[in-house]
Amino acid sequence: MSTRAAAEERTAVLIEALPYIQRFRGAVVVVKLGGNAMVDPALSATFAEDIVLMRSVGLRPVVVHGGGPQISELMERLGMVPEFRDGHRVTDAETVDIARMVLVGKVNREIVGALNLHGPLAVGVSGEDAGLITATARNPALGFVGDVETVNPALLLRLLAEDLIPVVSTIGADESGQTYNINADAVASSLAVALDAEKVIYLTDVEGLLADVDDPDSLISSIGAAALQSMVDAGVLTGGMIPKIAACLRAVQRGVGSAHLLDGRLPHVVLLELFSDSGIGTMITASGGRS
Amino acid sequence: MSTRAAAEERTAVLIEALPYIQRFRGAVVVVKLGGNAMVDPALSATFAEDIVLMRSVGLRPVVVHGGGPQISELMERLGMVPEFRDGHRVTDAETVDIARMVLVGKVNREIVGALNLHGPLAVGVSGEDAGLITATARNPALGFVGDVETVNPALLLRLLAEDLIPVVSTIGADESGQTYNINADAVASSLAVALDAEKVIYLTDVEGLLADVDDPDSLISSIGAAALQSMVDAGVLTGGMIPKIAACLRAVQRGVGSAHLLDGRLPHVVLLELFSDSGIGTMITASGGRS
Amino acid sequence: MSTRAAAEERTAVLIEALPYIQRFRGAVVVVKLGGNAMVDPALSATFAEDIVLMRSVGLRPVVVHGGGPQISELMERLGMVPEFRDGHRVTDAETVDIARMVLVGKVNREIVGALNLHGPLAVGVSGEDAGLITATARNPALGFVGDVETVNPALLLRLLAEDLIPVVSTIGADESGQTYNINADAVASSLAVALDAEKVIYLTDVEGLLADVDDPDSLISSIGAAALQSMVDAGVLTGGMIPKIAACLRAVQRGVGSAHLLDGRLPHVVLLELFSDSGIGTMITASGGRS
């Protein structure tokens, strides 16, 4: 294709994107990235491009990340045996220190680094900074696994006002200073509510929510909170999807415009969601229906 | 093409545009539009899209327009005979009133209207507003044809700070309140200097500057101020191109990053210039060479 | 009179004006000027002086203008025949273009020009700018005659905050970009409400409201909204006064301090109203009585 033709095509696409850009101008979008997502360098690069482009066209992205696999890997290198109960990592004092070290000092840094290849844009933040997240123990039997107690979004709002991109590690502390590892899905939802976000996006390693878990063609494109709650109540959903769905429901019920389950293995999936009206992953809204 | 494939292509293009978007973030770009440019409704619509998209991705566009054909048309309908001397319209008191009425009340309004189809974004401004442009007579024999004497950009800066798009009619007044019709090419250049613009773009009805006016393949893609001045001094340039070239030279010599001559008949030509590294029209810089 | 004596008298008068100046400090006053008002150059000059002086002593004037005679005049020069139905100009597509051209490009400019003889103070604004006024069709049979649907005063407030004087042409657009010519009396009233104005002043070519239209001595100096509504209901009022009265009633019923009908043929009539407690024209308030 000639240079001129390529430029014309590029221009046409930009113009098609214009209504989407205008619709979301100034909106906060919280994007939750699983620990797996940073493992593939190519995906990590396209993710960073998406986030930087979102900011360039006037959205205000906030990244929240987990890091389970990386925590387990370091524990294993140190000769420790990760133990899980009901899907939660049993977390003693040494484990929470390792989790914090890996999340704040490794996974967060890799995301910040990928973003900052595009300029001095990103700032790593832990839930412990400036009282962002206070935590309580979920269950004594699990040790230092925490739930979000309160969110003080002042620090994030300040960074967003400076046009910076916060990247949040999901460590919280209680009043005594004890730290907890908190489920990143729940943190993303809580931050989206506190920041009055337009969207909260979960990048997963499945295509979205399936009506029939055994039928890959049964992807639900769009669902309302009530219908989704019915599915939960009917016991249709299983495994790791349950807490993610709970987080989505909580977000849209407290004012977030929509929650999205997207397939993080797909390059540029965040942009695909933002710039097409239909068909990427599953969208959850308070009342159902793609707008 | 499937919906998914289309969305992927769209995304790829957006990502390619990212470095251009980042490079010009926050930059002021003055775009001068000839009177012919608003005659074709399709072109007028693509022009508006380009300007709105520029704003959406963080640039700060300012539109300057002329309107010679529209002025002549109304004069003729009123039974007046336009008279030109050395390319300037001889402008008596009635003519300057008609010119003002057409520029401010018709051409400006049509541009504002086309832009505001995308939202309440544009504001029409005349050089007489809040002391924006003071004028002096160019030549008594021409009547109320003016030159720019001073520019006070405070009003434009205020509108830009509110994320609005100023559309400027090129009427100026002197201290006694006498109004003048000023050449729009010169006004665009003066505003670009006063606004510390990154670019000033002239939309014309030719492809750009030709090294040999008779050879359409001799388009000059890029030229420095010194080389261009040599062409002027050698008498190679003719007709309406001369004042435009003088305006370009003045802009780049006073700190504007680059001046561009683009073919306004080409849809989305402004975006094409911004989002490709080579090949659209003629770029004039202080030192020459496409960056 | 000696210089000293003249200066002393001048000083005495200024001191008498002090309480009036203090009472209105910071208040927004919307002044509506009929199309006739700009025809007499001497009156136009005294009007500009009044507006500039208002601003100098701390009021914040906003000028709204009509221009019916000027529109008719241009139409006639172009060989068109103005047609009226129930006092409204039947307005086809060409007529609304001419109306806009005359209002924005001629009448507005003349007012801006008269004000700016005193400094770079005034800025012309059309209702189409930055979403100031959205319009709807009043009656399909009248074509593009509009009613005010919404007012977004952000642009005017920004200009007032910069100590500038907005001069507003009463063209509005609907969502499709179609423009309408709107009655200037209604626009003045709507702007006064949206700007939380202290006063809205209508300059007319009669002395004020007469209790008996045939008795020039029956001028009503002051009247409350309820009494005035009774007069309207009783069918006492006729002709062009009816929409003006409706606009006054709407303004004072929605929080504007007072509405005034003044004789625009009287030099400096706006200042006379501001700087005397009694006797100029007709004052309409929510509850009646001159304060």
Added chain:
Amino acid sequence: MSTRAAAEERTAVLIEALPYIQRFRGAVVVVKLGGNAMVDPALSATFAEDIVLMRSVGLRPVVVHGGGPQISELMERLGMVPEFRDGHRVTDAETVDIARMVLVGKVNREIVGALNLHGPLAVGVSGEDAGLITATARNPALGFVGDVETVNPALLLRLLAEDLIPVVSTIGADESGQTYNINADAVASSLAVALDAEKVIYLTDVEGLLADVDDPDSLISSIGAAALQSMVDAGVLTGGMIPKIAACLRAVQRGVGSAHLLDGRLPHVVLLELFSDSGIGTMITASGGRS
């Protein structure tokens, strides 16, 4: 005179005053009032009106006052004998306490009270407040008679920014906290320089500066700094005029636009000066000549 006629005359005067109002908009004017000036209640009221009107039309007045007669009067009531040397009051510890009490607690308060009859506009300030004026001893033989060492205008600028009228008593302190009574003429000049004032006005009990002290018709209307310095050097001036003239010269030599000697016994003399081009008192400028 009929009401209408009075209003018309009032309006005419306001319009005549408009150019003066526009010329001085935003300018700081320091007005120094002698102790005598507050003795006549009628004069005190007209003075207050002048100051309030200045503020109402956009100037920013600062009042500086003395109070010699009032200090002497209280000393006498307390059985003390005022002693003067070279025109300066010999000021022991008890005397400086009495001077401060009278200036800050009586004269200043009376001025503030007269101004605040027009609204909550004035704030009394002593040179000791917030480091406004630091002082040094002029001459050990005189005791606590001070000279201005430094001026920190931050407090006054803050009050002016709030549209308040500072009324300044001329007490200063040195680093040890010792207070001094400072000549009010000198303080007015120092404040005018520190505030970048347009004018400093001295209200006295003579008509102005006389070329021949014995000839009341020899009033000098306007004089430049060089010519005035020559008069000083020639020994033509005498008595209390000398420090006043020195203060005027210092002010205009350090950037104040003009210094004025006016006859404070004349009602509204400050307004007379501001609103007439010629003939009131003596104006001193750096280069001479009434503008």
Added chain:
Amino acid sequence: MSTRAAAEERTAVLIEALPYIQRFRGAVVVVKLGGNAMVDPALSATFAEDIVLMRSVGLRPVVVHGGGPQISELMERLGMVPEFRDGHRVTDAETVDIARMVLVGKVNREIVGALNLHGPLAVGVSGEDAGLITATARNPALGFVGDVETVNPALLLRLLAEDLIPVVSTIGADESGQTYNINADAVASSLAVALDAEKVIYLTDVEGLLADVDDPDSLISSIGAAALQSMVDAGVLTGGMIPKIAACLRAVQRGVGSAHLLDGRLPHVVLLELFSDSGIGTMITASGGRS
């Protein structure tokens, strides 16, 4: 004690003070000082140190003072005989002038001077300044003895925002400009309410509130508003304590955190109250009990 040991002890004390400092950060504290308090220079110096230290560690102190003894003293030196009725000074026109002169020109100045030995921190203010306090007559038989009618705290808030320490004399004016001498206990309470203060502190010449006025060991350390009101109703309290108690009650009932009666004869008693949990004077709160 060695230098090192002294520094270590100093450090230990600072660290102990840290929780108190953090608790009151940013809080407004109104401190009322009786006329007696400024008589002893040593006490006056320690008082100034306390106020300056409060400001240095982040509190925002406001000082309110009386001056009865100083007023009486000057009256006597002038041969006047102070007369009291029900604890109030009968105040004719001359007396209110003297009161104002002494309060604003002497007592206020001495406090400002003592504070400003530590830097340019304090600003003297009278209730007449910028409409801070408007007053009404308490009782015609008492003459110009006033009650607080309204408080406009704008001037004080502005000074506090500049990190300055206001020192307030309790003179107020009514709309006619008539000045009144107002009880300083009542002013302190009214200002504390208007400034949303954390504490109002009264420095007196007794240890605090005694349950049994004849038993110095019956000091009440802490009492709630209801219990204190009961004591008032039971007639247990007498003399000068009654208006002070009424002022305390009014403050805590309108939102001030606590009111304190402290023994102003004790060096650094204000700091002692702020930096110890128990035992200095009497603390009054809405609900009782030391927090």
Added chain:
Amino acid sequence: MSTRAAAEERTAVLIEALPYIQRFRGAVVVVKLGGNAMVDPALSATFAEDIVLMRSVGLRPVVVHGGGPQISELMERLGMVPEFRDGHRVTDAETVDIARMVLVGKVNREIVGALNLHGPLAVGVSGEDAGLITATARNPALGFVGDVETVNPALLLRLLAEDLIPVVSTIGADESGQTYNINADAVASSLAVALDAEKVIYLTDVEGLLADVDDPDSLISSIGAAALQSMVDAGVLTGGMIPKIAACLRAVQRGVGSAHLLDGRLPHVVLLELFSDSGIGTMITASGGRS
């Protein structure tokens, strides 16, 4: 000691501290903490108290930390063998990842946690965040050991303006995104210069600088830059002290008021330095001499 006596002593100490507090109000103080300093929990707690108290009395502390021992410890647990050359750790890709993880995810977090026991005050920052520190390789043979190339203090200034305490890990990145471990002494010095700091304080495990390294009584209390440079040139200094001294010299030569070497093993040594005039550690200034 009785409660009252204790409170009085506390008060006396606070008052003694007042001049120190006033001297440093608003000043930025950079405190560098070695990796050893966080090992002793008691010392870590007293350090946190000192930093929080500094902030409470109006200073603006910034903490910079190293973590060599903690990096070595994790490397050893992972079976790696730390290797040093000329005092620098040879740092391959895996090592720099471990260093970053330990510094940002462990040491930084422990400091933030200790500070935040006092409230939501501290925010962890890495040199990679928002372009704070760009780095270049020091020496290819050392791998990813970096030098500070540029400092962009915008993020730190924003956090300080919000009254937050930044805690900085000394990781920097180059333009390609490659991260480097940078010597913390050098970073502290560079930040102090970029922040226009009053002081930079190095906490070490020696008493200060000894004139004779073998004589513990030869502590140098205060030294100027020139004399210290002479000692360096004479080869008197050895080992780890050399880069620290170079950092101190660079800081004071570029405008930092003073650099301090303090014994971090001493509880509250930072406060001891701030609140005593003599005798703690070694103070380095541009010109020598304790002020």
